[in-house]
Amino acid sequence: xxxxxxxxxxxxxxxxxxxxxxxxxxxxxxxxxxxxxxxxxxxxxxxxxxxxxxxxxxxxxxxxxxxxxxxxxxxxxxxxxxxxxxxxxxxxxxxxxxxxx
Amino acid sequence: xxxxxxxxxxxxxxxxxxxxxxxxxxxxxxxxxxxxxxxxxxxxxxxxxxxxxxxxxxxxxxxxxxxxxxxxxxxxxxxxxxxxxxxxxxxxxxxxxxxxxxxxxxxxxxxxxxxxxxxxxxxxxxxxxxxxxxxxxxxxxxxxxxxxxxxxxxxxxxxxxxxxxxxxxxxxxxxxxxxxxxxxxxxxxxxxxxxxxxxxxxxxxxxxxxxxxxxxxxxxxxxxxxxxxxxxxxxxxxxxxxxxxxxxxxxxxxxxxxxxxxxxxxxxxxxxxxxxxxxxxxxxxxxxxxxxxxxxxxxxxxxxxxxxxxxxxxxxxxxxxxxxxxxxxxxxxxxxxxxxxxxxxxxxxxxxxxxxxxxxxxxxxxxxxxxxxxxxxxxxxxxxxxxxxxxxxxxxxxxxxxxxxxxxxxxxxxxxxxxxxxxxxxxxxxxxxxxxxxxxxxxxxxxxxxxxxxxxxxxxxxxxxxxxxxxxxxxxxxxxxxxxxxxxxxxxxxxxxxxxxxxxxxxxxxxxxxxxxxxxxxxxxxxxxxxxxxxxxxxxxxxxxxxxxxxxxxxxxxxxxxxxxxxxxxxxxxxxxxxxxxxxxxxxxxxxxxxxxxxxxxxxxxxxxxxxxxxxxxxxxxxxxxxxxxxxxxxxxxxxxxxxxxxxxxx
Numbered sequence: 001x002x003x004x005x006x007x008x009x010x011x012x013x014x015x016x017x018x019x020x021x022x023x024x025x026x027x028x029x030x031x032x033x034x035x036x037x038x039x040x041x042x043x044x045x046x047x048x049x050x051x052x053x054x055x056x057x058x059x060x061x062x063x064x065x066x067x068x069x070x071x072x073x074x075x076x077x078x079x080x081x082x083x084x085x086x087x088x089x090x091x092x093x094x095x096x097x098x099x100x101x
Numbered sequence: 102x103x104x105x106x107x108x109x110x111x112x113x114x115x116x117x118x119x120x121x122x123x124x125x126x127x128x129x130x131x132x133x134x135x136x137x138x139x140x141x142x143x144x145x146x147x148x149x150x151x152x153x154x155x156x157x158x159x160x161x162x163x164x165x166x167x168x169x170x171x172x173x174x175x176x177x178x179x180x181x182x183x184x185x186x187x188x189x190x191x192x193x194x195x196x197x198x199x200x201x202x203x204x205x206x207x208x209x210x211x212x213x214x215x216x217x218x219x220x221x222x223x224x225x226x227x228x229x230x231x232x233x234x235x236x237x238x239x240x241x242x243x244x245x246x247x248x249x250x251x252x253x254x255x256x257x258x259x260x261x262x263x264x265x266x267x268x269x270x271x272x273x274x275x276x277x278x279x280x281x282x283x284x285x286x287x288x289x290x291x292x293x294x295x296x297x298x299x300x301x302x303x304x305x306x307x308x309x310x311x312x313x314x315x316x317x318x319x320x321x322x323x324x325x326x327x328x329x330x331x332x333x334x335x336x337x338x339x340x341x342x343x344x345x346x347x348x349x350x351x352x353x354x355x356x357x358x359x360x361x362x363x364x365x366x367x368x369x370x371x372x373x374x375x376x377x378x379x380x381x382x383x384x385x386x387x388x389x390x391x392x393x394x395x396x397x398x399x400x401x402x403x404x405x406x407x408x409x410x411x412x413x414x415x416x417x418x419x420x421x422x423x424x425x426x427x428x429x430x431x432x433x434x435x436x437x438x439x440x441x442x443x444x445x446x447x448x449x450x451x452x453x454x455x456x457x458x459x460x461x462x463x464x465x466x467x468x469x470x471x472x473x474x475x476x477x478x479x480x481x482x483x484x485x486x487x488x489x490x491x492x493x494x495x496x497x498x499x500x501x502x503x504x505x506x507x508x509x510x511x512x513x514x515x516x517x518x519x520x521x522x523x524x525x526x527x528x529x530x531x532x533x534x535x536x537x538x539x540x541x542x543x544x545x546x547x548x549x550x551x552x553x554x555x556x557x558x559x560x561x562x563x564x565x566x567x568x569x570x571x572x573x574x575x576x577x578x579x580x581x582x583x584x585x586x587x588x589x590x591x592x593x594x595x596x597x598x599x600x601x602x603x604x605x606x607x608x609x610x611x612x613x614x615x616x617x618x619x620x621x622x623x624x625x626x627x628x629x630x631x632x633x634x635x636x637x638x639x640x641x642x643x644x645x646x647x648x649x650x651x652x653x654x655x656x657x658x659x660x661x662x663x664x665x666x667x668x669x670x671x672x673x674x675x676x677x678x679x680x681x682x683x684x685x686x687x688x689x690x691x692x693x694x695x696x697x698x699x700x701x702x703x704x705x706x707x708x709x710x711x712x713x714x715x716x717x718x719x720x721x722x723x724x725x726x727x728x729x730x731x732x733x734x735x736x737x738x739x740x741x742x743x744x745x746x747x748x749x750x751x752x
Contacts, residue, residue, distance in 0.1 A: 020736060023729070023732050024729055024732055024733055024736065025729070027729075032728070093727070093728040093729060094727055094728075094729075096726070096728070097725065097726025097727055098726070099726065100724055100725070100726030
């Protein structure tokens with residue numbers, strides 16, 4: 001017996017919204033970063049749901065790409081964050097506006 | 102032999118190029134001799150072509166040859182080739198242009214001695230001769246226009262040759278601009294003619310040339326074409342009302358005045374009229390206009406010449422007056438007479454200008470007749486030359502001027518007695534002002550001794566400046582032989598040039614017959630009437646000389662009452678033009694400098710810069726550096742797009 005796509009999509013939407021709001025309202029770079037990951041995975045969940053529902057492998061394939069890109073992003077992003085922490089005691093996103101040039 | 106026609110303009114062109122690139126290295130006086138030699142070779146080439154043309158006399162009665170050089174303009178059905186027309190008219194023009202120019206070049210070697218831009222002067226002169234030859238030998242209107250403009254440009258360069266003097270620079274600009282006004286007429290006339298006949302070429306075998314189809318053009322169009330061409334001629338030949346540039350052009354070196362403003366350039370207008378005779382001849386309105394403008398210019402200029410104090414200005418107005426005679430001749434249909442007078446005038450006017458140059462040199466650049474006097478004792482050769490030139494221009498037999506001027510007057514009599522009357526009054530004035538010039542310059546007291554505080558200063562300046570060292574201090578003395586010999590040649594020609602077209606033989610007229618054909622008319626007056634008219638004109642001329650003689654004897658230097666300001670200022674034409682055209686023009690220019698340039702043009706330029714700047718500083722605020730605000734705009738943008746998609750899918 002199957003639940004149908006609706007609960008999955010609701011969950012995905014909820015996760016995405018939490019992530020988006022987190023990116024917008026939090027100042028801590030690390031937390032913002034985690035929120036971005038949350039949004040990515042919400043999208044992944046949607047992909048998988050629809051792939052299953054439409055019986056189309058393309059959605060699942062795309063999820064793999066997203067995972068790979070997310071992993072690479074995590075590497076680069078964490079590297080930047082770590083190096084920021086080396087130079088300053090705290091790291092809020094607003095402190096980094098000096099980078100605007 | 103006719104095939105050597107391209108050499109005629111080629112020599113001066115080569116001379117110009119050589120002088121431009123190597124003139125400075127050649128130095129003085131070699132550059133001058135190179136220039137003279139180029140024109141001399143051109144003269145020889147013209148002689149050869151002339152002989153060739155004479156030997157062609159038997160061939161089909163058609164003595165027109167076209168020497169095709171290369172295809173020049175071939176656009177959209179317009180064909181204007183670089184081709185030379187060799188016919189009696191163009192060869193006559195080329196002969197006297199190169200001949201007189203050669204003499205003037207030689208004279209200039211002496212006159213321009215020690216000028217810092219000696220070689221440049223000869224380069225310009227050669228370019229001028231080249232342009233003039235292109236003008237007279239062109240076989241179509243476009244090439245003629247090229248020469249026409251070249252002559253104008255060279256005139257600008259040469260009048261303004263001493264451009265360090267402000268007056269010379271202004272005069273050069275004036276000459277150029279006034280000429281342009283005439284050029285507009287010439288251009289419009291050309292276009293109208295092209296529109297009517299579809300070709301620029303003068304003569305085409307089979308009768309399809311621009312000048313061969315006058316009967317195919319509607320009467321009013323033909324009149325318009327003829328009059329527009331005449332406007333061009335008026336500008337170039339300094340007739341009323343476009344004469345104002347000629348007197349001012351005397352700011353140029355004297356050989357330039359002799360070359361351009363007496364012998365060659367100003368005759369281009371007359372040449373154009375004679376060349377376009379087939380068109381003119383078909384329009385009595387145009388002919389009448391030409392005759393009236395010519396006669397009035399002759400009279401007007403003669404009156405002004407009577408009251409001028411600058412020796413060169415007297416001669417300049419005299420040139421305008423004599424050109425008026427030429428137009429008068431053309432206007433009454435006596436085209437060959439116009440050419441005849443042009444040739445004789447070239448000789449004696451060049452002679453007079455050269456003599457004036459000697460006088461000016463002898464008195465250390467003094468041009469004021471009132472500060473001359475008694476030069477006969479110091480400049481005997483020049484005096485003789487001026488007497489010959491003066492008698493020739495006054496029309497005293499048997500000098501050349503008598504024969505040509507008499508024929509002009511005869512033709513005028515035959516056409517219209519009033520024109521003749523204007524001509525005869527001008528004869529009197531001509532004799533009067535030339536005699537006045539002679540008396541003021543060569544007779545009377547030595548006014549240059551007392552009047553020349555500036556003369557003495559020039560004498561001291563001569564110590565430092567090598568330019569003046571041969572005329573500073575001491576008594577005035579003759580110029581070197583290099584200047585005198587060309588004058589003697591011209592004096593000889595001024596005496597004998599009448600034989601070109603003596604009443605019995607009419608050699609020039611017969612020579613030009615193939616070109617002018619059955620055009621115009623030749624007065625067939627009774628011999629007794631001709632003799633009477635000739636006697637009248639001689640008597641009037643002698644009366645003019647006598648009047649000047651009586652006045653000159655009695656009151657020296659010259660009574661003020663005979664030089665009213667009206668005449669001295671040339672009937673206030675210049676101030677009038679300045680009032681009508683220059684002042685409103687200046688006001689308009691100043692207004693548009695303020696309103697158009699400052700406001701509109703600068704406004705657009707500065708405004709667009711300011712707009713970009715404002716946009717930039719506005720947009721810069723968006724880059725705050727806050728990641729959350731970027732993220733918010735991304736989220737907002739996404740929301741808007743989603744909303745739009747939703748609205749679209751529901752509606």
